[in-house]
Each structure stands twice: as C-alpha cells, then as structure tokens.
Amino acid sequence: MVPNIRYIGNYDINAEGKFLWEILCQLRNLGVGRIVTKNEWGRKWPKQPSYLKIVRAYPSMDRWLLRGKLWADWTYRGINLGLYEFSTDLARSDWRLIHKHEEDEFMKCDTPMKPIEYPKSMPLPPYLRAICKNGDVIKMEEKRINLDLCLDPQFEMIKNLFKQVESNHGDSVYEETRPEVWLDLYGDEMPTKVEAWTAGPAELRPHFDNSVPTPLPPELEDLSLPEFKFDFTESESVNDITNVDNLNHIKMVKPVKMILVTGGVISGVGKGIISSSLGVLLKAHGYRVSFIKIDPYINIDAGTFSPFEHGEVFVLDDGGEVDLDLGNYERFLDIRLTRDNNITTGKIYQQVIERERRGDYLGKTVQTIPHVTSAIIEWVERVAAIPVDGSDERPEVCLVELGGTIGDIESMPFVAAFEKFQRPAFKDQLMTVHVSVILEPKSTGEPKTKPMQNSMRNLRASGLTPDLLVCRSERPLNKALREKIAAFGMVDLEQVVGVHDVSNIYKVPLLLHQQNVLEMIVERLQLTAVDAQGTLMLKPNLFQWTHLSNLCDSFEQEVRIAVVGKYVQIPDAYASLNKALRHAAIHAKRQLYVLSEHLELSDDLQRTEDYNSAWEMIKQCHGIVVPGGFGGRGIEGKIAACKYARENNIPFLGICLGMQCAAIEFARNVCGIKDANSTEFDKTIVGQQQVVVDMPEHKGEKKGMGGTMRLGLRETIFLTDHCKLRKLYGSRVINERHRHRYEVNPRVVPKLSQAGLLFVGMGRDEKLPNIGGNPLPYAALVKASKYENLRKVEENGIEVDRNTDTREQALLLSKIEVLCRIGSEEASTTSVRMEIVELKDHPYFVGVQFHPEYLSHPLQPSPPFFGLICAASGQLESFLRGSKIPSPVSVLKEAENYGPNVAENVLQATHSFVNKVGVLTDKYRNETGSNDSKDC
Known part of the structure; x- marks a missing residue:
C-alpha cells in the first residue's frame, strides 16, 4: 500500500499522515465505527496495536479542520482502556485510517502490554x-x-x-x-x-x-x-x-437536514429564487440555513465561462468564482458562502482522481457508483455543517440546488448520490422539492401539464420521490388544475404549490408562506421547534420582507439608468448589477428603469443604426453605468460613454473595466496623452500610453486563465475624508470583492490626479513594498505618506489654514505621488493599487476597481450604487449635507410594539400579517396595477 505522507513544516517532520478531522470529515457519519491510529504508535510498538474506534465525533468545522471533540473506544498497546473523550491531542498530521478489510488483522495482538501499578501517594x-x-x-x-x-x-x-x-x-x-x-x-x-x-x-x-x-x-x-x-x-x-x-453529558451531533431542489422541463425555471425563498422562510422562523449549488458541468468553476454561455460569474469572499445563484442566496439571506458551496462535476472528478493517484482506493476499480457518488455525499455533508451566518453554530437545514433538469446525463451521478436518502433510516434527513413549469401555448389558450408530468416521471425513475411540487406559471393556478397535477403526480393536493409571475422577486417568499410551505418542511424533516421570540432578531424577518416587496411597486417618481455593457443581450450577464441598482432605488424612493445598451462601432449599416439608436436612449437617461468585462470589443463605445458623462455632468459609475475606460478617456482628452490605452487591448503602446497595465503576479499567460486573477474580498483605504464615496461608506477602511487582472498604471496616476481625476482610494496586494530592506505594513505606508505630504505642502508654500479644500487637495495629491512612487519602483513587486477615482467638480463621476454589486443587499444597498441613484434623482447633495433620506425598509418594526404576552405568538401574528397581502389573488394584482414580469 502506498503510504499517505504529508510533511507539515520543519517542526514536526516525523508526522507522516493526515490531521484526524481531515480524515473523519471525509467519511460518512463522521467515521463512526471506523478505526484510526497514529503512525507514531505503529513505529514504537509494531506488535502491540494502538488505535481509536470512533463512537461520537463533533468537529468544530474550523477553516483547517484542526479542532473538535471526539469520543472513542481506546485500545493502547493491545489493552482496551474503555471510552475516552479527546479534544486537544488531535492537531497533529500523524493519523491514518485503517481500511475495513484490514481491521481484523490490525487489531490482533498476542503480547499485549502488561498492567501497570500506580502508586497511591x-x-x-x-x-x-x-x-x-x-x-x-x-x-x-x-x-x-x-x-x-x-x-x-x-x-x-x-x-x-x-x-x-x-x-x-x-x-x-x-x-x-x-x-x-x-x-x-x-x-x-x-x-x-x-x-x-x-x-x-x-x-x-x-x-x-x-x-x-x-x-x-x-x-x-x-x-x-x-x-x-x-x-x-x-x-x-x-x-x-x-x-x-446514554451519554447525557455528551453533546450529540445532529445531522444537518437537507432540501434538494430539482428542476424539470426547461432550465432557468427559477430554482435559484425558489431555493432562496425557502431559505428566507426558514431563517425568518429561527432556523439556521446554508446553501449548496451543484452545477453538473465538468469545469472546475465558473471563472472561465463567457457571459453569453452561463450568465454572470459571481465572486465570493475567498475568491471563488461561482454560479450567479449563490449571489441570490447571499442577498436573500445575508450570509457569506465559500467556493466549497459550489460543487461541479469537475471538482468531484478531480478529487476522485487525486485519491486514486494517492492509492486511497487500494487498487480497486474506481467507478461512478460507489466512488463518485460517495465523494458527492461526503462533500455535501461536510460543507452543509459549516456555519455561514457569521456565528459558530452549525446550520440546521441546508438547501441543495441541482442545476439543469432532471433527466440530463450530466446530473445522473448527483441524483444517484442522493438516492441513498430514500431509505427508511435517512427518510427524515432529505426533502425533495421539484420545480417545473406549466406551459400555456397561445395556440391553445389553456395551461398544459403534460411536460410537468413527464419531468416528475423522470424524477421518480431516477430514484427520488418529490415531497413538494412548485409549479411555475404565468397566472395563479386554480384548484382544478392543482388537483389534476396532484392526481397525475401521485402526491397530495397540499404538496402542489403555485408560483406565478409577480412584479418583483421579493414576493416569492410570501407566496410560499401563504401556501403553508414552511409547515410542510418542518413536518417532513421533523425539525425542532424554535423560540418564537428569538426570531424577531433575525434579518430579514417577514415583516420587513413584506414591506420591501410592496415598496418595489409603490414609487411613482422614476429614475432611468443606462448600462453600457458588452453582454447586454443576456439579462443574467449583469444580474448582480441590476439587483444592486434596484436595491439602491428602493432606498432612494425611486422607480428604477434600466436601459441596457452596447456601443459597438461597425461598418455594417444595421449595426450603425443600432449604435445611433443606443446613443439616443443613453441621452434620455439620468445616469450611466459602465460595468466590467474582458476583451477589446466595444471598448471605444464605453470610452465614448465616459466622455459624454464627464462633459455633460451626467452621474457616472465605472466598475472595474469601466473605471479603466474612464482613466483612458481622461488621459486622451484632458491630459493630452495620444493613443492612451490598455495593454489588454493594444500590446504595442509604450510609456505613458500604458494607462492600464496588467498586474505581474496575475498574468494569465504564465499561469493559465482559470483562477489567476485578483479575486475575493480585499481591503481598500480612503486617502482623504473629503470625497463622496468616503461619506457614503461612512468608514475609512472598506472591504469589497475584486475580479480583475489589470490596474491603472501607478506611473501615470499622479499626472491624472494633477489634471483633476483624483484617486481617493488605495488597496494593496499580497506583496508589500520594501523600504530599507524591511517590508512596510499597510497602515504604516499610509502614515508615512501622510507625513511626507505635510512636508511637501509646507515646501510648496500653500496656506493650508485659509482654504480647507486647497489644503486637502494638496495633501491628497502629494500623498498620491509618494504612494505611486513606492508602488512602482519595481513592476514585479507592485503593492499600491489605486482602486477608487472621483472627478473633481462633477456631480458624481466615480470609478471603482472592485465590484460593489457583489455585496449589495435589499436591506443595505451598496454605497456606490446608492450614490449614483441619489445623484441621478437630485438627492445626493442633501444626503451628503446630513439631510439623510430615511430608508423605507427600516419602517414596519411592529414586532417591537408587541407586549410580553403577545411575543410568544409572534409567528402566528406574522402569518396573519403576510396573508393580508393577498398576493395570490387577481384582485390584489388589479388593485396595485402592477404588470407581471418574469423575474423568477
């Protein structure tokens, strides 16, 4: 057998194995009943086996799987010592698992250790x-x-x-x-x-x-x-x-209950919104919830996808590039997920192949069943137990969304993996929710249920039994149609739930709540009842959610925003951006209209007409957003949009590539740098023409394209307090998510700033600059630059006490010069990242290198987007002066007015309150006058 060797550092070179929790967390039921041993024991006493037989396991699920409590039957040098609790002797990579077919031979001992007499005093x-x-x-x-x-x-x-x-x-x-x-x-x-x-x-x-x-x-x-x-x-x-x-003093580890959400008939039926809505109901009623998205494609992650192929690539805190549905999960429930919450076929196969190469399968033929399916279940059970809500508490329910449709050949291994939960012993650990669509062809004028019946037949044939049917439709389902679906689907009438098109996606949780979906989940999974009063502290609760859903349709004043992008033909390509704009519009009390246009120059007559038409639409908007992207197609149109916004005082927000385009436009038309461009689009430019350059440590040509960008949550610090974004954020240090390989060249930043394009925010990379041979910490770098600024201001003879604006601008310009000189001494060790830019004497011209849309939330909009909407609606100046706009979402805290006698019945009161909305009836829809849209 090939030994599992893992040397960790130089301090423990005798450790020849794995961490114990690294082994147990990969086993079913956390290895209960399995045998583990230390290699050290085997070296000392090869004829006297020492091992632990796992009885109970309670991992802390920390980042590196080093902590936890373990109860095991301990045999030491051939003598059984009984049941022991282990907690602090596990953090050493010297453990190995004894395979089942080797256990009997391993436990044999002819000469056990002799008993030891201990002194009594x-x-x-x-x-x-x-x-x-x-x-x-x-x-x-x-x-x-x-x-x-x-x-x-x-x-x-x-x-x-x-x-x-x-x-x-x-x-x-x-x-x-x-x-x-x-x-x-x-x-x-x-x-x-x-x-x-x-x-x-x-x-x-x-x-x-x-x-x-x-x-x-x-x-x-x-x-x-x-x-x-x-x-x-x-x-x-x-x-x-x-x-x-009967170990009452031992805290029993309850398995995390799972809800598997599958889809039928067509992809994009709304599984992500349905899953998020189920999570909202569970969290609003006191249950801790986690999410896992399964994508059956063979790609390792979504990082190399074209937006035309799969929509937006969502970025997580740890740099994971994942499916856009994980963005819905985070926005709906205010949680933070990791890359492990997104499972792909590529990840599973990569893990199985690595195990086979290490010899973990002991020469067996590696097959889809059981090896691939076991790897899937192990991954799901491990990730499902990791806290995602900022606490250290294990989730109680994990929603698992299976991408694609039932019957796809790509998803068969995943369906087969979950088939084990259909056995009686695991019956209360998994609930299957099937989402399908009720088609209504115009030629017939009536809804057709046959496609849904076929998808349910495929689901049952694959080994899964649906516990809840969610029927997507254009109009509400009547009782006769639900009875027909229940009869042909072999389910009860209560298990058929209708979700029709509504004016905004925030009404979907209320639709499900009104049809008693939560009660069905609690009964099916046998969830423990929670304290009703404790649920009042959870966000978002159903009171706020109900108010939020109604607010989206209640505003009369409108604001029009133009999104000048490259992938506007695909709505999902800018899903997070559109939602961030909507969140900001709600808090600014405006009805939002987003006009997505692409400005791509072409010699083709038809495209020329489209180009001119797009310009006419842009000129009718109150604000402009230039989002991120890759490649040179359509770049000149983006640069033209930046110029139009700058010259006509139109509120502007440039994100990632949008900020770079704004810098290129400013360098060309204000600083007079001819042929200024980015090295991404033109490899022949030199010197100051290189306004945007690639970051040496993130070059895709050397390391490949997948996962080589600057990804994940990064820290940004404002260099001055006198800028719009600093006041909007309300903090000098912020954290936002990044996804880029190029940056504004530090060598040209001082020139752009002197001309009026002020770089007011700085980030840093992993490599810090060196001064005198010593690495300079981030905070010390800013402090040193501030000291240098004061000296330079005095040398220039500026009267800093008479004019505050002049003083602050002089400090900022001097600080930028010092930082960029340090950061650009050697291109290979660049540390200073200019990440926020604002145009002087403009209502709102802001560019950010990060992606603020990833952290926007319905109850807390992203500050750059909120500033754009406020500026486009003429409210920004009053907001910055201190006359803040009261957020309408903070209203409706009726739960705080409940007396002590009513607090225990708050869940029933919530249910009654939501039912008053009546979103299931045509009467309500006619009264509000809202047009249905397919936001689901």
Whole structure:
C-alpha cells in the first residue's frame, strides 16, 4: 500500500499522515465505527496495536479542520482502556485510517502490554506539610499545586507535565497533555511498576501522604496559620460509563437536514429564487440555513465561462468564482458562502482522481457508483455543517440546488448520490422539492401539464420521490388544475404549490408562506421547534420582507439608468448589477428603469443604426453605468460613454473595466496623452500610453486563465475624508470583492490626479513594498505618506489654514505621488493599487476597481450604487449635507410594539400579517396595477 505522507513544516517532520478531522470529515457519519491510529504508535510498538474506534465525533468545522471533540473506544498497546473523550491531542498530521478489510488483522495482538501499578501517594509539598505539622487543615479550591515549592526529587520526572496544566489552566492533566504520556513515561522500556507517582489518563485522584520524610525549609518551621480544611473532590472517571447510547453529558451531533431542489422541463425555471425563498422562510422562523449549488458541468468553476454561455460569474469572499445563484442566496439571506458551496462535476472528478493517484482506493476499480457518488455525499455533508451566518453554530437545514433538469446525463451521478436518502433510516434527513413549469401555448389558450408530468416521471425513475411540487406559471393556478397535477403526480393536493409571475422577486417568499410551505418542511424533516421570540432578531424577518416587496411597486417618481455593457443581450450577464441598482432605488424612493445598451462601432449599416439608436436612449437617461468585462470589443463605445458623462455632468459609475475606460478617456482628452490605452487591448503602446497595465503576479499567460486573477474580498483605504464615496461608506477602511487582472498604471496616476481625476482610494496586494530592506505594513505606508505630504505642502508654500479644500487637495495629491512612487519602483513587486477615482467638480463621476454589486443587499444597498441613484434623482447633495433620506425598509418594526404576552405568538401574528397581502389573488394584482414580469 502506498503510504499517505504529508510533511507539515520543519517542526514536526516525523508526522507522516493526515490531521484526524481531515480524515473523519471525509467519511460518512463522521467515521463512526471506523478505526484510526497514529503512525507514531505503529513505529514504537509494531506488535502491540494502538488505535481509536470512533463512537461520537463533533468537529468544530474550523477553516483547517484542526479542532473538535471526539469520543472513542481506546485500545493502547493491545489493552482496551474503555471510552475516552479527546479534544486537544488531535492537531497533529500523524493519523491514518485503517481500511475495513484490514481491521481484523490490525487489531490482533498476542503480547499485549502488561498492567501497570500506580502508586497511591505522593510527597506533600513543604507548605502543606508545614500546615499539617501545626495541626491545621486547608481546603484547596482550585485543586492545583505550585510545583516550584516542591523539593522532592521524585517530582522531577513529571514536573513539566504538571506545569503544562498550570499554564493552560485546565481541569486535569489528561485534558491538556498527550494522553499516552501517562502510560509511556519511560519510552519503549516501561517497567510494570512505576515508582514515581503518576495518574491514569481518565482521572486525576491525588492522594497526599505527609509521612514522606522531606526536609522542611527553616522559614516554615514556626509558621502559625489559621484553621483550614484540606478537601479534594473525587473526579468522575470516564471508564465508569458502560452504556455509550446514554451519554447525557455528551453533546450529540445532529445531522444537518437537507432540501434538494430539482428542476424539470426547461432550465432557468427559477430554482435559484425558489431555493432562496425557502431559505428566507426558514431563517425568518429561527432556523439556521446554508446553501449548496451543484452545477453538473465538468469545469472546475465558473471563472472561465463567457457571459453569453452561463450568465454572470459571481465572486465570493475567498475568491471563488461561482454560479450567479449563490449571489441570490447571499442577498436573500445575508450570509457569506465559500467556493466549497459550489460543487461541479469537475471538482468531484478531480478529487476522485487525486485519491486514486494517492492509492486511497487500494487498487480497486474506481467507478461512478460507489466512488463518485460517495465523494458527492461526503462533500455535501461536510460543507452543509459549516456555519455561514457569521456565528459558530452549525446550520440546521441546508438547501441543495441541482442545476439543469432532471433527466440530463450530466446530473445522473448527483441524483444517484442522493438516492441513498430514500431509505427508511435517512427518510427524515432529505426533502425533495421539484420545480417545473406549466406551459400555456397561445395556440391553445389553456395551461398544459403534460411536460410537468413527464419531468416528475423522470424524477421518480431516477430514484427520488418529490415531497413538494412548485409549479411555475404565468397566472395563479386554480384548484382544478392543482388537483389534476396532484392526481397525475401521485402526491397530495397540499404538496402542489403555485408560483406565478409577480412584479418583483421579493414576493416569492410570501407566496410560499401563504401556501403553508414552511409547515410542510418542518413536518417532513421533523425539525425542532424554535423560540418564537428569538426570531424577531433575525434579518430579514417577514415583516420587513413584506414591506420591501410592496415598496418595489409603490414609487411613482422614476429614475432611468443606462448600462453600457458588452453582454447586454443576456439579462443574467449583469444580474448582480441590476439587483444592486434596484436595491439602491428602493432606498432612494425611486422607480428604477434600466436601459441596457452596447456601443459597438461597425461598418455594417444595421449595426450603425443600432449604435445611433443606443446613443439616443443613453441621452434620455439620468445616469450611466459602465460595468466590467474582458476583451477589446466595444471598448471605444464605453470610452465614448465616459466622455459624454464627464462633459455633460451626467452621474457616472465605472466598475472595474469601466473605471479603466474612464482613466483612458481622461488621459486622451484632458491630459493630452495620444493613443492612451490598455495593454489588454493594444500590446504595442509604450510609456505613458500604458494607462492600464496588467498586474505581474496575475498574468494569465504564465499561469493559465482559470483562477489567476485578483479575486475575493480585499481591503481598500480612503486617502482623504473629503470625497463622496468616503461619506457614503461612512468608514475609512472598506472591504469589497475584486475580479480583475489589470490596474491603472501607478506611473501615470499622479499626472491624472494633477489634471483633476483624483484617486481617493488605495488597496494593496499580497506583496508589500520594501523600504530599507524591511517590508512596510499597510497602515504604516499610509502614515508615512501622510507625513511626507505635510512636508511637501509646507515646501510648496500653500496656506493650508485659509482654504480647507486647497489644503486637502494638496495633501491628497502629494500623498498620491509618494504612494505611486513606492508602488512602482519595481513592476514585479507592485503593492499600491489605486482602486477608487472621483472627478473633481462633477456631480458624481466615480470609478471603482472592485465590484460593489457583489455585496449589495435589499436591506443595505451598496454605497456606490446608492450614490449614483441619489445623484441621478437630485438627492445626493442633501444626503451628503446630513439631510439623510430615511430608508423605507427600516419602517414596519411592529414586532417591537408587541407586549410580553403577545411575543410568544409572534409567528402566528406574522402569518396573519403576510396573508393580508393577498398576493395570490387577481384582485390584489388589479388593485396595485402592477404588470407581471418574469423575474423568477
């Protein structure tokens, strides 16, 4: 067998295995019933097996899988020691799993270790002996002994072990030292009788014998002390536990319940919104929720997808490039996911192949079933238990969305993996929700259910039974149609839920709530009831959600925003951006209209007409957004839009590539740099023409294209307090998500700033600049530049006290010059990233290198987008002066007005309140006068 070797650092080169939790978290049921051992034990006693048989496991699910509690049946050198609790002796990469077919052979032992006789007494320390000599007794509250007072040579052997206990303030030696140390104080030649005092690993019961002749210090001979009582309480031994199933003091680890959401008939039917809405209902009623999105494509992640192929690429805090549905999950529930929450066929196959190459399968034929399906379930169960809401509490429910449609050949391994939950033993751990569409062809004029029936037949044929049917339709379903679907689908009428087209997606959770979906989930998964009063603190609650959904349609004043992009033909290509604009419009009390246009020059007559028509539409808008993108197609149109916004005082927001286009336009038309461009579009430009350059450490040509950009959550610091975005954010240091490979050239930043394009925000990369051979920390870099600025201002003779604006601008310009000089000394170690730009003397001309749309939330809009909407609607100046717009979402806190007698019934009150909305009836839709749209 090929050994599993993993050397971690130089301090532990003898560790030849894995971390224990790294092994257990990959096993079904966290390895209960399996056997693990240390390689160190095998080297010391090859004929006396030492191992742990897992009884209970409770991982902390920390980032590196190093912490947790474990209860195991411990066999040490052939002797069974009984049940033990392990918590601190697990963080060493020296563990390995004993495969099932090797267990019997491994556990054989002909010559077990001989029993050890432990002494029953130990020398009394001098201080206590002095007390006993005077006839006094003392009560020892902390059960600790300061061994520095002890002069008895018998303590020298174990003195260091006790000092570990004293320094760590534990309750017993067993908890804070390696357990086997107490059984192996003498190494390989341990005698059968230990002369020095020690204790077993499960309990610490010190017995003092004051008859041991030890010299008493002279200063303690005539010591007179008050009367104390000397008392020790016997500690409970773990070995006394005989029934493992009745361990009341052990916190049982409940499995995370799962809701599998599948789709039928067509893709894009709305599984993501349905999944998010189910999560809203669960979280609003007190349950902790997590999400997993399964994409059956073979790509490792979504990073290399074209927006035309798969829509937007959403970026997470850890730099994961994932499906846009994970953005819906985060926005709806205010959670933070990781790249592991997005499973692809490529990731699963990559993991299985790596295991096969390491020899983990022991020469077996690796097949889809069971190896691939087992890898899928292990991944899902591991990620489902990771907290995502900012707390350390395990989620109670994990929603798993399976991409594509039932019947696709790509999704068959994933469906087969979840088939195990159909067995009676796992019946209450998985609920299957099937989302399908009710087609209504214009030629017939009536809804057709046959496609849904076929998709349900495919679902049952694959081994899954639907517990809930969500029917997407243009109009509300009548009872007769629901009865027909229930009859042909072999489900109860209550299991058929209708979700018709509504004016905004925030009404979907209310639709599901009104049809008692939450009650069905609780009953099906046998979820534990939660405290109703505790749910009032959760966000978003159904009160706010109901108010939010109504606000989207209640505003009469409109604001029109033009999105000048490259992929406007595909609505999902800018999904997060459109939602961020809508969030900002709600808080600015405006009805939003987004006009997506592309300005692509062409010699073709038809495209020329489209170009001119697009310009006419842009000129009718109140604000312009130029989003990110890649490649040179349509760049000149984006640059033209930047010029139009700058010259005509149109509120403008440039994101990523949009900010770079604004810098290129300003360099050409204001700074007079002829042929200024980006090295991404023109490789022949040199010198100051290189306004935008690639970041050397993120070059795709050297490392490939996938996952090589500057990705994930990064820190940005404002260089001045006198800028619009600084006031909108309300903080000097912000964190936003990035996805780019190019940046504005630090060498041309000072020239652009001197001309009026002020770079007011700076980020940093992993590599910090060096000054005098020492790396300069981020905060120290800013502090040093500020000191340099003050000196430069004095040298230039600027009267800083008379004109605050002049003073601040001089400080900013000098600071930019210093930072860019440091950051551009060597292109290979660039650290200064200019990430926020504002145009001087413009209502709102802002560019950001990051993507603020990724962190926008319905209850907390992104500041750059909120500033754009406020500027486009003429409200920005009053907002910045302090006359803040009251957010309409903060209204409706009726739960706070409930008395103590009503608080316990808040869930019922919530249910009644939501039902008043009546979003299922045509009457409500006619009263609001809103037009249905297919936002789902």
